[in-house]
Amino acid sequence: MAYLIESDSGTWEVVIGLEVHAQVSSRAKLFSGSPTDFGAEPNTQVSLVDAAMPGMLPVINEICVEQAVRTGLGLNAQINLHSVFERKNYFYADLPQGYQISQYQYPIVGEGTVVLDMPDGTTREIGIERLHMEQDAGKSMHDQDPKRSFIDLNRAGVCLMEIVSKPDLRSPEEAGIYVRKLRSIMRYLGSCDGNMEQGSLRADVNVSVRLQGATDYRTRAEIKNVNSVRFIMQAIEVEAARQVDVWESGDEVVQETRLFDPNRSETRSMRAKEFAHDYRYFPDPDLLPLDLDQTYVDKIAANLPELPDAKKDRFIVDYGLSAYDAGVLVADKETALFFEEAAEGRNAKLAVNWLTTNLFGALNAAGKEITESPISATHLGGLLDLLADGTISSRIAKDVFEEMFETSKDPAAIIEEKGLKQITDTGAIEAAVDAAIISNPEQADQVRDGNDKAIGWFVGQVMKATQGKANPQAVNELLQTRLKG
Amino acid sequence: MSLDRDDVRKIAFLARIKIEDAELEPLADELNSIIGWVEQLGEVNTDGVQPMTSVAEMLTPQRPDQVTDGNVTQKVLANAPDRVKDFYAVPKVLD
Structure with missing residues (x-):
């Protein structure tokens, strides 16, 4: 401008x-x-x-x-x-x-x-x-x-x-x-x-x-x-x-x-x-x-490394990134390298978001450079895998991320240690949904009357009851069938 | 090209050489005769001749990037008119 x-x-x-x-x-x-x-x-x-x-x-x-x-x-x-x-x-x-x-x-x-x-x-x-x-x-x-x-x-x-x-x-x-x-x-x-x-x-x-x-x-x-x-x-x-x-x-x-x-x-x-x-x-x-x-x-000339402009173009083509995201990532050689390690074979856009929003934010707050990151690229990639295969919900992922930043531990180990695996057992989710409906008849009536906001409130209740380990989408679907089906 | 008193005063100032006013005129004369002598070279036809920067037909020698010197603090400071610890000390520079 x-x-x-x-x-x-x-x-x-x-x-x-x-x-x-x-x-x-x-x-x-x-x-x-x-x-x-x-x-x-x-x-x-x-x-x-x-x-x-x-x-x-x-x-x-x-x-x-x-x-x-x-x-x-x-x-x-x-x-x-x-x-x-x-x-x-x-x-x-x-x-x-x-x-x-x-x-x-x-x-x-x-x-x-x-x-x-x-x-x-x-x-x-x-x-x-x-x-x-x-x-x-x-x-x-x-x-x-x-x-x-x-x-x-x-x-x-x-x-x-x-x-x-x-x-x-x-x-x-x-x-x-x-x-x-x-x-x-x-x-x-x-x-x-x-x-x-x-x-x-x-x-x-x-x-x-x-x-x-x-x-x-x-x-x-x-x-x-x-x-x-x-x-x-x-x-x-x-x-x-x-x-x-x-x-x-x-x-x-x-x-x-x-x-x-x-x-x-x-x-x-x-x-x-x-x-x-x-x-x-x-x-x-x-x-x-x-x-x-x-x-x-x-x-x-023959031995020059790949420079930021060329890397940016490659990131746009190979990873489908926006020009802006690619520009941010390649500005710093170490960041670009970190990104490639974390994104290789994974959802690149998700990797960009976790890197630029969560990791940059945490590093900034801690006054650290990417080279001093307590979370390695491999571990961040591991977290993305656990998200992708449904082992953890994105809400839990944030908690795991914080723990990773604190301790530099492998995300899989943290999840195992703290029992943070997402509940995929539908029986357990059903039980939690039913319990929520029974103890909140007023709100249940509101949903039946067509108040969609109240559905969101129920999702929150169930997530709270399961310590965030239920899959929110599954919870939402169950609530829909129970209350409106 | 010829130099006058003011040119000489300026050159002396730039070189930080102190000269009295009485010396300006004679110095201008001396410098002018040197310039006049060098200007004779202008009479030679140098069309197509590359400027020569050295009489030695050789490439500039280069050193490998190795630390081979330094750590001679007392030697480099030995002639300093004034020093404080291992710094040179000079009259205060204002800008």
Whole structure:
């Protein structure tokens, strides 16, 4: 649905482009042999290369190259066999070299596309402008000392992929879906763990507004370093509203970098640094151009895993799922795997419902990921079997499910232990039905007078009397014949 | 192409090199003569010649993804003008 802002002079639309910085999954850094593990003691994962000691030379990590190519292929993008590392020059305390080694004119990956799965089941294609490799900077801490900032270079030199979208996004919601989709693709590929809490995925958000129907772009502002999907969406919302106000009041939006403050829900201008954007890129003389051959790329392409879009299509065809359900399931590789294990050879729609409603609900409440689920896919499948063959009613299934979530036990064992098997013995059900009718003559008369609601009430009474173990449909049929037959 | 005093001031600022106003003019002259020298290369016809980035006819060497370095905290901090525990300490950075 279109995201539009109404104002005195008309209806505005938002134009958004994202630069996503994704940390490449690798053991060692991009140009040195230091480890990349998160959360290590300060400055323990730093080599003399990372600390930019004189005379140290960078040597590229082959896995980082492979991960960038793999990600490019996952974005249906052109892989550039020739790419060049350049120096992006600026001074900052957490950048010991005085420049960041990045790619500029010749990135390793060119144009591609990402398909967004919209909540209404439709899809939308977003263009990728490029993907290039670069070094991460170190971490600055400004709140530890009144006069000094503390610097930890553990992250300095870790390989990032900067993925630049075309200005194709039109709403905060789309931007959120786009980032989630990128993360999903990279997790499938194993090229980035997508962990936003640990800073593995961060975004610079470019926002401009224009009157609906306009085709030219107005001046944009760049909101730096937003580190959660929710904040990305909020930042766009408040920045777009701010820009509409600026234009409305007769002023002009200026091109600048801004900072999103989630506590105050506003963006504000970062101190305008004169010449800040004069990075004076030039090819890094310490590094030769990166030249790949097509067979290398083809080999990586041949070994790509099934990606979310292909999996989604397969789920729709093989399991008869709706586009929406399939989209939800494939967003996360582990969820998709869980679903396939639980649904294989069973009623897929029932499996989706139990997975997305019951299991997701319980996991959410417990703050757990699907990989930490106390209920295994095999056990959930087992529960579906017990439902399908009539061993338990769907009401009992809910209780069994809760018990499974508590104890991780096999559903068949729980049913056996607690005597929850559905009563299929018609004699026992008949007895319970008759007992209910005899003790409630008033309600029985109501049913005979044609009050169908009262039938439901009787079903409830019988279910209660049998601790939910009677088959509700059988109960209903019996009541019908006894009272109306 | 030629540089004036303001260009030199800007370049010096970007490189964080302090220069006095009196040095601007002579530096501009020096830089201009270097640029003029390099610009002579523009006279050579380079149609169809690929830009050369290195004199070495070789592919860039690559490393396997193995942890072979790090854990030299005291070495990397040895020259730091100021430190707190195992952090570098620098004058407060405001943005």
